[in-house]
Amino acid sequence: GAVVSQHPSWVICKSGTSVKIECRSLDFQATTMFWYRQFPKQSLMLMATSNEGSKATYEQGVEKDKFLINHASLTLSTLTVTSAHPEDSSFYICSARDRGLAGTGELFFGEGSRLTVL
């Protein structure tokens, strides 16, 4: 149980294009999902909190127009990197909080998506 699927695992795109990454909770409902970014040999940096049916809450310094987050259902959140540039190349990881385990704070993570912008 508690599986989070993230797609695609790898994506290479040209500078200036947009890329969408999907995060799905497969066997539980997630009212809240989180998007993290990880640079090589560094920790996870929280980008935004995605809440089902409402606007995402972005961390300080994260451009909301650059990183569009949509959480249209209890099992799906998407992150769209708009007009991607090489500096956006990174490992993006989503996580989801099980609605039934919300009080524990425990998160379940996707496998990550490696974005390379040429």
Added chain:
Amino acid sequence: AQSVAQPEDQVNVAEGNPLTVKCTYSVSGNPYLFWYVQYPNRGLQFLLKYITGDNLVKGSYGFEAEFNKSQTSFHLKKPSALVSDSALYFCAVRVLYSSASKIIFGSGTRLSIRP
């Protein structure tokens, strides 16, 4: 400020020896503490958590962690290391803000087990 710290970037242990990966935290209120492991180019896998109860928490793959309130620590331990334990380990803590919560991570500790 609420935070979590992992003072060691790297820990090297011989296979079969006990291992410890250190973590300290600073939060307001009762801490919810977690350990996650990450293998190359993969997401994070949950190892264990402390919310309340016994200070010694047992988790996946033979790992355990000891919650020490007076030292504000939550060190990860294993009695006998395996080469397959080599990975990146993250300590995390739940922090509360407004009417919500989020998880913040330590900087990570790379564990290397030599045969």
